[in-house]
Every structure is written in C-alpha cells, then in structure tokens.
Amino acid sequence: MSLAQAQDTALEEIVDRIREASARGTLLRIRGGGSKDFYGEWLQGELLETHGLDGIVSYEPSELVVTARAGMPLVELEAVLAERGQCLPFDAPHFGGGATVGGMVASGLSGPARASVGSVRDYVLGLTLVNGRAETMIFGGQVMKNVAGYDVSRLMAGALGTLGLIVEVSLKVLPIAPAEATLKFEMTAAEAIRQLNSWGGKPLPLNASCWVNEDGVPALYLRLRGAVAAVEAACRTLGGERLDNATMAREWLRCRDQQLPWFAERGERDLWRVSVAQTTPPMDLPEDPMIEWHGALRWVRAPRSEAAAVREAARAAGGHATLFRAGGAEDDAPLPQRFERLAPPLEHIHRELKRQFDPAGIFNNGRLYDF
Template identity: 60%
Template sequence: MAQTLHTLTDQIRAAAADGTALRIRGGGSKDFYGNSLKGELLDTRGLNGILSYEPSELVVTVAAGTPLAELEAVLAERGQCLAFEPPHFHWSPGNSGTTVGGMVAAGLSGPARASAGAVREYVLGLHMVNGLGEHLVFGGQVMKNVAGYDVSRMMAGSMGTLGLITQVSLKVLPVAPAEATLVFALDQARALECLHTWGGQPLPLNASCWIHDNTASPAGQDLLFVRLRGAVAAVEAACQKMLTEQTGQRMDNTQAQGDWALCRDQQLPFFQRPADPALALWRISVAQTAPAFDTLPWPQMVEWHGGLRWLWAPVDAGAQLHTLAQAHGGNATVFIAYLSDLTGARGPFSINDPAQMAIQQRLKQSLDPHRIFNPQRLFPAW
C-alpha cells in the first residue's frame, strides 16, 4: 500500500504542476452518478486492506481502495455492521465493486438513514492527499475528536472533488438482536399517515418502503413495508401492536432481508429501466412530514426512513419537481438520465443558498487550488 500511495502522490503532484485533470476511481460502481467523467485515471484500488479493527471499541480503519464487500464480511464475522447500509450498485456497467473510499465520497446511505444515520455520521477521521500532493489527516478514531471545522465529514458526498481519500476510520455497530418486516396494503397517503403515527411512538422502527407493486396482481397493489430492529422483546411487542392497529402480515425474514438488500442496491423491479429512454430516475429528498405526492402522474417509490421519494419522470419535468421539493424544504436531482448528454440533464447537484456555495468554493480552493480532482463531477463550474 505504501508504494501505491507514493505512486498516486507523485501522479497528483505532476498533475498539479502541469494542470492535468484527474479522475479518481475505485471500483467504478458510481460512474453513472453525478456529472461527466473527465481526466486522467487515478486508480485507488491499490490502497487495499483493513489497517486496524477494534471490535470492542466499535472502530475500524480501512484503506480507501478496499472492496466494501470485504469490509462487511469481516464485520459480520464479529457480529457487527455498517448501520447506514451503503449501496453496492452491482448493476452499474463496467464496475468491479464498490470501494470504501467511493462509499464515503458518494455519501449515499440505505433505507434506514433517518433511524440509523447517514454515512458522514459514522466517519470518525480520514487521511487524504490534497491538490498539492500534501498528505493531510483529519479527525481520529473516537467520536469526540474534532475542534473546529470537521473536514473528514465534509469529504462524505464530495464526489472526489476535494482530494484523494487514502484511508478512513469508521464507527461500526453490533447487528441488532432481532429483526422483523411487516407489510400492509395501503395507498401512499394512508401509508404516510401510519408512519407518522408510529414514528411518534417508542417503536423500534428501522426502515420503510412504500411502493405500487405490479407483481402482486394484474392491476397491481399499493404496499407499505416496515422493518423493525432492536431487542427481541421490543420487536415482538411492536409487531403485535402495529398488526393490531392496522391489518397486515409479517414476512419471512429470509425473504425480507433479500428484498431490503434489493431496495438498498436499487435492484427492485421499480428501478428497472423503462422502455421510454426519455424518462429519468429522479431522487427527491424531502422531510418525512411532506405529504403524499399522489397527484404526480409518474410511478413513485417512497423511502420514508430515508427521506426520499423516487420516481420515473421526463427530464423536462425538472421545474415542476424542483418547485415541489423546495416547497417542502427539499431538493430534486436526476439520479440517472439515459438521454442526459442530449437533454442537458447532467449537473444534478445544486445549492440554492449563496452562502453555502461560497463555503463550498472556499473549501475547494483551499484543498484543490489547481482544480485537478474530478472536474465538473459535482458542480459544472468546478
């Protein structure tokens, strides 16, 4: 790993000297995400290995190019996990698997984000190389380790535009003693009403997904799936209470776990590419208190615990969706657009607050003054 780090650092310094753009890439599982891919390849896969793991301290330090599946397997052997359930995106063409560095850089979390927390909340510290080829260390290996600006957590979701992550320390958690998934036949408005009610009660709710299931019957069926995790007694009591209040049934755990993994990795039937290539997959992030968007004419899926609404809609519906999301304190982004190069749908990320954008620009200037890392991947102006 030391030799690989030395080689990558030399490549960064050379790029800074002659203004060559660099494209940071691990397994390539998120090549589809964000703006265009530009620059000379900076391959992180040689930064591989679990550098330290203290199960009793719930902390693991991993080299950035380590496959996510490898880390999760090691944690599972000790009955621990990454509670934020990062997606793997096995379906992304031409990828060799999600890496830990890519997981942090993308900042994407699974269906339990509201209850378990997002990626950035589990980043304790990291090492990185900035745009001048300097090795920097932020944070540490304990929760309270930062005085001032927490750059380590700023790297989560930065899409590689601020620097090369070389290693990261993460907080891990024990696997919950018990888990159950309940399913209810409810329309979107009633499903959200139930979730709001249950969310205000001391129930071990962990994740939820509302979807119109076209496989349930010829006409399809509106279904709400709710996952509970926690102590055995708490999960059992919650199941009994919820099934008493609302007609539903308990799923087989093996089947449910497979379905939640498909939800996390966006491999449910809902995410299959539609026949119409003009449709884009929109990711609408809004508060959980937002009402049902049942007046929209396009297929939807709701991850209430993820604070997300997914839908297939034309790219030119952007103005309508942006207005709707902003009215509820959120934002709408194009997650996947198949005609993006023709329609100008690239550039899905935006910051409407000038003060926030100014902070982002100063951070970019400080860490990558020559603007060599992942140009235009996050914002078209970078």
C-alpha cells in the same frame, strides 16, 4: 515485499501523480470500483484509481472502530465485520458490486436504514487525505472526542472526490441487531406517511421503510430491528402481514442497490432523488414515487421533459431534487444539471473549500458543480 510496503509504494505512486498533475494542471478523475460512475456530472481527465490502497489498517471490535484503506472492497469489509457480529448500520449501497470504502464515503450515499440510524457521514471518525498540493493530511481520529469543532473528515462525505483523494478512513461500527422482522401493510402513500410519522413518535424499533405501488397494489414495507422482545412486541402492536425474514433480507438488499422491479421498469425515463421533510404529504409528480426513509426520500421516474416539473414540486415542498440516473433521452429535452444550484452564500463556501484543498482544480473537476 510485505503488504505494508506494497501499500506504501502504492500511496507514493499516487502522491507522485497528484504532484505532477498539480504542476501541469492535468485533470484527474478519482475512481474506486466504478460502481457509482453514473452519479454526478460527466467527468474529464486521467483516471486515478485507488485499488492499490487495500485492506484493514486496524480493527478494534471492543471499541466499535475499524480503519480501512480507500480501495478496500466494501463487501470484504462488511464480511470482516459480520464475523465479529458487527456492521455498518447505514446500509451503504453497492449498486451491483465493485463498491469501495473510499467511494462509499466520497459519495455520501446511505441505504434504507438511513432515517433511523443516520448517514455514512455520522459514522466517519477520521480519515487520511491527499490534497491537490500532494500533501498527506490527517483529520479526526478513532474516537468521537477527536471530532469536536470543525469536522473536516466528515466534510469529505458526499464531496465526490472534489476536495482530494481519500487514503484511509476510520468508521464507527455497531453490533448486528439480534432480531429483525418485516411487516407489510396495503395502504395509500398518504396513509403510509401518516402512519410512519405516528409510529415515529412511539418507542418502536423502526429501522427502514419502503412504500411502492406495484401493479396497482400500493403497499408499505416496514423493517424492524432491535432486541428480540422489542421486535416481537412491535409486531403484535402494529399488525400487518409478517413476511419471511430470509426472503425479505434479499429484498431489502435489492432495494438498497436499486435492483427491485420498480427500478428496472424505469425504461428510458430519468430517475430523480427527491429529498423532503418526512411529514410531506404526497406531491404533484408525474407518477407515484417509491418512498423511503419514513417519507423523507422519494424516488421519481420521469421523462426528460418533466425535469422542471419534478424540481418545482420538490421546491414547493421545501426540498430539492437531484437527477440520480439519466435515462435514454427518449425526447429532445436537454440533460438538466444533476445537482441544484446552491444559494450564493453556500456556493461561496464551497468554492473557497475547493480552492483551499485543490487550488489547481485537478480533482473530479465539475462532478459536483461547475467548479
């Protein structure tokens, strides 16, 4: 059996399972590599894995487009792109391995570079999906002009598999930047936020930032990427301590995958993902957060009893808070809902989308919201 035939057989088996589940009302929980099992509400249902959908369907380096199947390991796709001097610029998290292309899109999570280059959603050109009626649907294409209007393919980014099973996805890729540098500045969170927003208004090759208070030493780490001349000029202009590129490349990967000591020291506390405007000053939080995305993303470690306070601080700043990783429940407070409730008009839209794509409600039921 050829590889293409094996892929067709795997897809047929998946479609048959979905058709049967829809007829019987059997819940299915979609799983790629399992690297993001922790993310979202607790799931029930039979496991539906995508590992049989593997490999690259097409790759046109000159067109900056790659189409890969959902079960392809993300590390393998990144290796293929790197061989041609290209990459997925949004730093998709791996979280320790096992991450797949489909899981990357379904989770909608992006890494340190997101504030400068955009999110995974911005790079989705098209995809193939199996809906709750066991129908194979194709949205978008392989060029930007095919994603005008109501862009259903990008709707799947961040839907956590609640609308259907992603079969394959076409992604825009970019050349790897010819130069990179990381600068370190010892400064408070307030100073870092002011500086980042000041630098953001200038023609500087800003790519990623991370402010963290480790052992009482608050510091901002700033990654520059771009043309050699632009990066070198920015280093001279900005000052700070220039750090070793090889060492910092590993550290940025650890930041992307939440493997830095700051995350490991969380202990029994919950980890919150707080999204606010980049210009938001330091917030009233249980402790200093880790700040990424030039101020727009704040990771907060907090005991379960502080859940309401974290959410209130986020709302007061005009943002929202998501319980990203649950801790070990060191107190008696109940586990809060991971995602904040939507405003009624938005919730109505979400419910209608769910009903249209998955009328029997079999896909990842409850992972995102209680519908």
